[in-house]
Amino acid sequence: MVEFKEHQLKNGLRLIFNEDKTTPIVAFNLLYDVGSKDEDENKTGFAHLFEHLMFGGSINIPSFDGPLQTVGGENNAFTSTDMTNYYITLPKNNIETAFWLESDRMLSLAFSEKSLEVQRQVVIEEFAQRYLNQPYGDVYLLLRPLAYKKHPYRWATIGKEIKHIETATMEDVKAFFKRHYYPGNAILSISGNLTFEAVKELTEKWFGDIPSRKKELRKLPVEPLQKEERTLEVERDVPLNALYYAYHMPSKNDADYYAVDLLSDVLSRGDSSRFYERLLKKTDLFAEIDAFVTGDTETGLFIIAAKLSAGVTYEQAEAAIDEQLLEIIEKGVGDEELQKVKNKAESTFEFGKTSALNKAMGLAICALVKEPELFNYEFTLYDKVSAEDIQRVAKHVLRRENRSKLIYKAKKG
Amino acid sequence: MDRSVAPSQQEIEKIEFAKAQTTIFSSGIQCHSILQDDCKVVKMEIEFQAGSKFQDKALIAAMVNNLILEGCEKYLAYEIASFFDNEGAFLDTSCSADKASVVLHCLERSIPKLLPYLQEVLSTANFPQNEIDTYLKINAQKFEVNREKVGWVARNEFMEELLGQDHPYSWKVSASNYKEVQREDLILFYNNRYKSATFQVYLSGKVTTEVLQTVENVFNQKGIERHGVSEVMMGNENNVSDVKLIEKKGAIQSAIRLGAVTINRSHADFPALFVANTILGGYFGSRLMSNIREDKGYTYGIGSGVIHLEGLSYFIVSTEVGAEVTAATLKEIEFEMNQLRNVLVSQEELKLVKNYILGNIMKGFDGSFSAMARFQMLNHQGLGYDYYQNLIQEIKTMKAEKIQAVARTHMNYATLKKIVVGKL
Numbered sequence: 130m131v132e133f134k135e136h137q138l139k140n141g142l143r144l145i146f147n148e149d150k151t152t153p154i155v156a157f158n159l160l161y162d163v164g165s166k167d168e169d170e171n172k173t174g175f176a177h178l179f180e181h182l183m184f185g186g187s188i189n190i191p192s193f194d195g196p197l198q199t200v201g202g203e204n205n206a207f208t209s210t211d212m213t214n215y216y217i218t219l220p221k222n223n224i225e226t227a228f229w230l231e232s233d234r235m236l237s238l239a240f241s242e243k244s245l246e247v248q249r250q251v252v253i254e255e256f257a258q259r260y261l262n263q264p265y266g267d268v269y270l271l272l273r274p275l276a277y278k279k280h281p282y283r284w285a286t287i288g289k290e291i292k293h294i295e296t297a298t299m300e301d302v303k304a305f306f307k308r309h310y311y312p313g314n315a316i317l318s319i320s321g322n323l324t325f326e327a328v329k330e331l332t333e334k335w336f337g338d339i340p341s342r343k344k345e346l347r348k349l350p351v352e353p354l355q356k357e358e359r360t361l362e363v364e365r366d367v368p369l370n371a372l373y374y375a376y377h378m379p380s381k382n383d384a385d386y387y388a389v390d391l392l393s394d395v396l397s398r399g400d401s402s403r404f405y406e407r408l409l410k411k412t413d414l415f416a417e418i419d420a421f422v423t424g425d426t427e428t429g430l431f432i433i434a435a436k437l438s439a440g441v442t443y444e445q446a447e448a449a450i451d452e453q454l455l456e457i458i459e460k461g462v463g464d465e466e467l468q469k470v471k472n473k474a475e476s477t478f479e480f481g482k483t484s485a486l487n488k489a490m491g492l493a494i495c496a497l498v499k500e501p502e503l504f505n506y507e508f509t510l511y512d513k514v515s516a517e518d519i520q521r522v523a524k525h526v527l528r529r530e531n532r533s534k535l536i537y538k539a540k541k542g
Numbered sequence: 543m544d545r546s547v548a549p550s551q552q553e554i555e556k557i558e559f560a561k562a563q564t565t566i567f568s569s570g571i572q573c574h575s576i577l578q579d580d581c582k583v584v585k586m587e588i589e590f591q592a593g594s595k596f597q598d599k600a601l602i603a604a605m606v607n608n609l610i611l612e613g614c615e616k617y618l619a620y621e622i623a624s625f626f627d628n629e630g631a632f633l634d635t636s637c638s639a640d641k642a643s644v645v646l647h648c649l650e651r652s653i654p655k656l657l658p659y660l661q662e663v664l665s666t667a668n669f670p671q672n673e674i675d676t677y678l679k680i681n682a683q684k685f686e687v688n689r690e691k692v693g694w695v696a697r698n699e700f701m702e703e704l705l706g707q708d709h710p711y712s713w714k715v716s717a718s719n720y721k722e723v724q725r726e727d728l729i730l731f732y733n734n735r736y737k738s739a740t741f742q743v744y745l746s747g748k749v750t751t752e753v754l755q756t757v758e759n760v761f762n763q764k765g766i767e768r769h770g771v772s773e774v775m776m777g778n779e780n781n782v783s784d785v786k787l788i789e790k791k792g793a794i795q796s797a798i799r800l801g802a803v804t805i806n807r808s809h810a811d812f813p814a815l816f817v818a819n820t821i822l823g824g825y826f827g828s829r830l831m832s833n834i835r836e837d838k839g840y841t842y843g844i845g846s847g848v849i850h851l852e853g854l855s856y857f858i859v860s861t862e863v864g865a866e867v868t869a870a871t872l873k874e875i876e877f878e879m880n881q882l883r884n885v886l887v888s889q890e891e892l893k894l895v896k897n898y899i900l901g902n903i904m905k906g907f908d909g910s911f912s913a914m915a916r917f918q919m920l921n922h923q924g925l926g927y928d929y930y931q932n933l934i935q936e937i938k939t940m941k942a943e944k945i946q947a948v949a950r951t952h953m954n955y956a957t958l959k960k961i962v963v964g965k966l
């Protein structure tokens with residue numbers, strides 16, 4: 130049980146605090162409720178580019194990293210489809226420096242042209258390193274727009290194409306900041322050996338005078354129900370043929386999310402899972418095979434990803450996978466098999482509570498998805514899933530007309 | 543309130559460590575533990591002297607390490623995997639140049655059930671031929687994928703370039719290796735380095751006295767004489783070196799790896815080298831990052847570090863950059879290394895880096911799992927906790943002149959071994 134206290138400022142900023150007496154550092158996590166799903170379809174990759182720009186100096190402080198490193202702190206950030214998250218760890222005696230730096234960049238950025246030019250180039254290199262210069266690196270750039278036709282999950286967080294990053298203007302940057310970076314759109318979560326009173330006081334002192342803005346209601350386009358299977362075939366310079374299935378699945382706020390997540394675990398988590406034991410080891414069909422959920426807040430994807438052994442045809446590979454899916458739809462899972470994946474989920478949650486940074490980040494993300502309490506009770510949502518639930522969601526999700534298929538062929542010669 | 547003024551800063555005076563307790567069992571096995579009472583989980587790492595430097599043939603150390611969980615006298619691979627999966631436990635293996643480990647993550651309540659079983663698996667592994675075949679099949683195909691990645695190729699080549707072909711740290715993998723492995727090779731290596739050899743146990747998390755007692759009861763078996771294992775000797779020197787280019791057609795980025803053998807953590811110059819390396823490329827605000835990423839945008843990331851193996855330490859610079867700016871990047875790395883040798887570091891930068899390092903050491907003790915990783919490093923290097931106390935004292939009083947002197951002795955671009963995979 131991770132204990133925490135909450136407080137909300139008049140300007141809308143939410144504070145969550147966990148007292149951890151055992152750690153020498155403080156974890157300071159500031160999450161903004163903005164992800165790539167909030168982007169304009171003609172300006173994709175913006176939330177992530179913006180995350181880079183947040184380190185280019187703020188209105189009163191020319192450099193973010195320098196002053197933090199000077200007091201022994203470290204920081205990083207990530208952007209996903211659903212959120213942009215900034216986190217700092219630093220010695221507890223210097224906690225105020227984190228408040229000073231983060232509150233100033235919430236107040237306003239410096240918006241320097243040089244920073245935009247350089248970060249644009251850095252993000253282009255990131256695009257190249259992670260998505261273009263890697264074998265199979267562009268799979269999700271292809272699979273997302275195949276599975277989604279309307280919803281903004283149809284582009285990856287890095288963006289649809291490099292061009293959107295190349296053409297971003299300072300006006301775009303300023304507009305994005307104004308729209309998404311304000312107290313009411315943020316959650317501050319802190320874990321460390323401090324008192325709630327001290328943390329509350331510092332939060333009021335540094336964030337209290339930042340002007341509030343009315344939180345915009347998010348109106349995302351609804352993804353129309355998929356009615357028939359979609360297929361895309363590409364050829365790339367890779368050593369092995371690969372195959373990807375993507376199925377639409379329930380959102381994180383739907384009780385069935387947890388059943389679908391466990392379904393993917395039954396299929397492929399651990400060396401005793403069905404795919405690993407029956408397909409990877411007992412047949413010569415695959416070099417790799419996995420099933421997993423994307424874990425998005427809104428309706429995400431259930432994905433099966435496989436690399437085919439040399440000489441294996443797509444017909445053979447698909448038949449073998451389909452046979453496994455059919456079996457789980459028709460016969461469901463055994464109680465012992467279900468208990469196994471629940472036990473895995475339980476130990477994963479327990480390991481997630483063993484450092485200040487994990488706790489601060491976990492509480493903030495749970496607060497965004499639903500409520501911070503979720504961090505403590507999320508496992509019970511897995512524990513409630515029955516064998517019947519798994520079979521029911523398997524039947525519902527693993528339908529052919531709910532599937533997008535990517536045939537990713539190795540170029541010959 | 544003036545937001546342009548930083549809040550008052552407090553110096554880091556002292557760092558409190560969560561220290562490991564060591565027990566030596568009657569059979570000679572060393573068991574190290576750090577208790578974290580506020581959690582429900584335990585991490586147990588069993589570490590053997592069985593890294594790749596001890597093998598006679600490529601892949602053997604990694605394969606024995608991996609396949610040790612894939613079958614024993616009583617149980618099949620599937621039964622073993624199911625046993626640990628059923629308890630919600632995670633059983634993994636890892637193999638480096640020096641050591642090989644089996645790592646168990648589990649709920650504390652599962653310990654009494656899992657440990658006797660694990661002991662049985664580790665002491666009676668039998669390397670079934672079908673598991674060997676499956677491993678080779680899957681990994682030969684993974685190798686084909688990896689050799690398309692410039693960063694992977696550069697890593698695979700680096701140690702040979704640094705130390706020469708015949709050095710025990712120079713093992714690299716090629717496609718033909720997957721056809722040369724015999725079951726007897728694996729069994730021989732297993733018998734020598736796992737089955738009856740001594741090992742060390744590292745425990746962190748909810749390590750109660752009951753857990754410790756279980757570990758001792760299970761692993762400290764009477765009648766088994768555990769023998770020590772032989773070591774290998776190292777040696778090398780740095781000469782002026784040109785760039786070795788491994789061309790890859792159509793590469794969008796090039797991978798760059800530069801390196802040289804250097805001093806170890808016990809050397810009197812080490813604290814200054816540690817600071818010099820941090821300034822050069824050891825943190826996000828480093829000179830290489832500021833220049834090559836933040837000023838020029840050539841790369842998503844660049845870093846330098848000092849890596850310590852047993853009996854050999856080396857300095858390395860590593861990055862992946864836009865293919866067309868490969869040569870320009872090399873020039874900037876040379877420039878930054880020369881700056882360290884030619885110009886005294888400013889007081890402001892020095893202060894920043896000192897505090898950054900001290901904060902980073904502190905962060906290394908956030909939770910028992912991190913604290914145990916620090917202890918494990920000390921143990922590998924034959925150091926005690928006084929290493930940190932000394933390092934902290936040295937860093938707090940470090941002068942710019944000392945850093946320059948050490949950069950002049952230990953950081954020379956001309957003598958770095960240089961690999962580029964991609965285009966030049």
